[in-house]
Amino acid sequence: MSSKVASSSNVRLAEASYGKDLVRILRVVRDASDRSSHRIVEYTARCLLSGASLTPSYTQADNSPVVATDTVKNTLNYLAKVLPADDVLCPERYALNVANHFLSTYAHIEGVEVDLIQHKWTRIVLDAKDGGAHKHSFVRDGDEKRTVRAVARRVGGEARVTELAGGLKGLLVLKSSGSAFYGFHRDQYTTLKEVNDRIFSTEVEAIYSIALPNKPLPAILAAKSELPAFCDLAASVKAHTIRIFALDNSASVQATMYRMSEAILNDAGNGAITDVAYALPNKHYIPIDLGFKGLSNLDEKDAEVFLPSQHPSGLIKAKVVRTAASKL
């Protein structure tokens, strides 16, 4: 098919990928021995495809190689239905299976990027007199989300995972003491006062790279017992993040985030994590001037009423890796 828009020969396609975004999926897994006993997982998924054979769809309006984005969406739903429970309930495993499906089904697809956001559902636990853990009732007990990014490419005829990262986002934390910020650079533009005791609040975003066995993707998925315990890694990253946030006598967001990363990478159970990157907004809480009533609220020792002033916020980012000598 020829395009109605004239094409010019002095440009070329430099990069391209396409697929479906914001695909919403809830999977219910019914226990084989008790069909009323459920586990659930909810994802928002993005799946993008790429490959040199798709170039004519951009440059010559030739749709023949295009696996429709609607087909991509159908496939995400289909795999959520037919994959074994442990491959759907675990976002890393679901993402790797999705990537493997596209590379093994379509010879002309060379790259697959899968990004998942897992929404929080926690089983409702009732009083013992009401039966304790409920079989199929869940609560959204927090805004935090687990994230996964898996990228796989055909390399030398084999499907290889080129990137696998787990993550955590939307975890809101606040400490009302145990955080200072002083000794910073001062010049003619500086108005910030040094402070020994301030509120520290942030919405944690953490992303960590996960090492996989050095094998083609189908072989990785076939040897399930060799896969890292992805859920344990996610739980450990969250636990270290919260623990260091609470315990660290924070000199700055920078120093605290480094200690969080250190704790994660030094944990012997986290050998599969090769790096950790945090992006932490510093959500400022500003003491309010109550001098109009003769009340002291501005000095850090007296400050009790604060304005949650989240715009603008600081934004501190860092990525931490193990030194070569310290590989676990």
Ligand SMILES: O=c1[nH]c(=O)c2[nH]c(=O)[nH]c2[nH]1
């Ligand atoms: O922990 C902090 N790091 C900074 O770099 C910074 N800058 C600032 O104004 N307040 C803070 N707090």
